[in-house]
Amino acid sequence: RSIGSGVLLSTLHGAKGLEFPHVLIVDGGWGRNPADEDERRLCYVGMTRARETLTLLELAAGNHPHLPLLNGDWLLRAEPAVEPSPPEILARRYTRLTPADLDLGYAGRQAPDAPIHRQLTALNSGDALTPRNDGEQFALIDSEGAQVARLSKRAASVWCPRVELIEAIRVEALMRRERAQDTEAFAARGRCEHWEVPLVEIRWRSR
Numbered sequence: 001r002s003i004g005s006g007v008l009l010s011t012l013h014g015a016k017g018l019e020f021p022h023v024l025i026v027d028g029g030w031g032r033n034p035a036d037e038d039e040r041r042l043c044y045v046g047m048t049r050a051r052e053t054l055t056l057l058e059l060a061a062g063n064h065p066h067l068p069l070l071n072g073d074w075l076l077r078a079e080p081a082v083e084p085s086p087p088e089i090l091a092r093r094y095t096r097l098t099p100a101d102l103d104l105g106y107a108g109r110q111a112p113d114a115p116i117h118r119q120l121t122a123l124n125s126g127d128a129l130t131p132r133n134d135g136e137q138f139a140l141i142d143s144e145g146a147q148v149a150r151l152s153k154r155a156a157s158v159w160c161p162r163v164e165l166i167e168a169i170r171v172e173a174l175m176r177r178e179r180a181q182d183t184e185a186f187a188a189r190g191r192c193e194h195w196e197v198p199l200v201e202i203r204w205r206s207r
Contacts, residue, residue: 012046023050027059034065091205096172099197101155104177105186107148107195119146120174120196129169129200133160140169140200149198159202168203175199 012025025046031039043066047054058064107116119142129140129148138156140149151159159166175197179190 012042015049021052024055026057096201103150106150108190108192112192119148123171127171131163165204171198173199
């Protein structure tokens with residue numbers, strides 16, 4: 001069902017009693033017994049939810065237990081041509097960094113009035129960051145060229161050799177970090193009571 005520019009995803013059981021202008025029923029999960037009356041009735045219930053158009057998908061021709069029962073000049077059967085994805089798309093990977101992948105105290109070790117805090121609060125979900133590494137440390141740089149975060153030593157050892165494979169880094173959210181959350185040894189090095197840490201997703205290509 002259209003909801004603005006989106007759709008409603010539902011099970012056939014969940015759609016009982018409802019009607020929609022356009023309905024698409026995907027294949028999968030059906031038994032292979034065309035004589036299963038309960039399942040055939042459920043398929044019929046899903047089909048009759050449509051007021052204007054109904055699209056039925058079949059994963060493999062001839063294997064759907066109920067679609068062969070349909071016939072008539074109103075029925076349009078089509079087999080879409082599926083083009084293979086480009087190799088660069090197939091090689092694309094997405095990795096969401098966890099808090100353990102970040103130097104959580106990086107901004108907290110800087111003065112409360114340091115520019116990094118303003119730069120962090122100016123970040124929004126979806127903002128692009130760029131990587132910078134010297135072989136040992138891996139930093140995240142904002143659009144103004146300011147360093148806003150740094151990876152942990154373990155994560156840096158993973159991503160420094162892969163930096164040439166990175167296509168994009170996007171901010172997903174900002175996490176508020178409190179000085180009280182650090183261990184005593186790390187808290188002693190802190191200069192702020194709280195600060196922000198960007199959580200990011202890295203889009204990269206496999207070799």
